[in-house]
Amino acid sequence: MKLSVRRWSGLLLSMGLLLSVSLQAQSLRILPNLEKEKIPENELADYLTRMTGQDGMSFGLLRENKQPDGNYIQFQQYYYKVPVDAARITAQVKNGVLQKLVGKWVDEPLKIDVNTRLIESQAIEKGKEYAGFAQFKWENPAAESLLKALNNDHGATYFPNPKLIITKG
Numbered sequence: 001m002k003l004s005v006r007r008w009s010g011l012l013l014s015m016g017l018l019l020s021v022s023l024q025a026q027s028l029r030i031l032p033n034l035e036k037e038k039i040p041e042n043e044l045a046d047y048l049t050r051m052t053g054q055d056g057m058s059f060g061l062l063r064e065n066k067q068p069d070g071n072y073i074q075f076q077q078y079y080y081k082v083p084v085d086a087a088r089i090t091a092q093v094k095n096g097v098l099q100k101l102v103g104k105w106v107d108e109p110l111k112i113d114v115n116t117r118l119i120e121s122q123a124i125e126k127g128k129e130y131a132g133f134a135q136f137k138w139e140n141p142a143a144e145s146l147l148k149a150l151n152n153d154h155g156a157t158y159f160p161n162p163k164l165i166i167t168k169g
Contacts, residue, residue: 028102028103028104029101029102029103029104029105030100030101030102031100031101031102032099032100033099033100034098034099034100034101035094035097035098035099037098038097039097039098040096040097040098041071041073041093041096041097041098044059044073044075044091044093044098045058045059045060045061045075047098048075048077048089048091048101048105051107052077052105052106052107053107054107054109054110056079056080056110057077057078057079057106057110058077058078058081059075059076059077059078059089060075060076060078061073061074061075062074062075062076062088069092069094070092070093070094070095070099071092071093071094072090072091072092072093073090073091073093074088074089074090074091074103075088075089075090075091075103076088077089077105077106079106079110079112079114079166080114081114082114082164082165082166083163083165083166084105084106084165084166084167085165085166085167085168086104086167086168087103087104087105087106088103088104088105089101089102089103089104089105090102090103110166112166114164114166116164120162123162124160124162127160127162136158137158138157138158138159138160143158144157144158
């Protein structure tokens with residue numbers, strides 16, 4: 001399978017500063033018929049946090065989509081304020097009450113230190129070593145110039161912006 005350098009350079013954003021842990025609870029889950037619990041819309045994030053039952057876990061609002069059959073509210077899971085990769089839950093709310101949860105989340109104990117000492121430049125170097133390409137798009141002046149011209153943006157760049165995430169390892 002051939003991957004473009006641009007895609008790999010984007011992948012390096014995660015690879016450089018990731019915390020790898022064995023996440024067993026990442027399969028899609030559906031919890032229907034939650035209206036009986038009468039969880040109000042304004043308490044969803046707290047309810048989700050309690051549902052995991054572990055210290056350091058929380059959920060933050062990503063987006064809300066209002067539809068005729070109710071509101072669909074998407075949350076991102078965090079562990080001590082670090083995003084957990086692919087751990088997102090969509091809550092269906094009707095008449096202000098939670099109806100159903102659909103998504104992937106981690107509810108097993110995580111025992112990892114999120115206070116990494118890896119700086120961004122080190123993360124990029126580790127990602128470059130892992131990928132093994134001779135050159136990346138941000139190192140190619142012609143590619144950088146073309147990107148700036150295509151986007152009509154002199155600040156556009158392929159240079160990665162590393163972020164700390166927790167991902168399945």
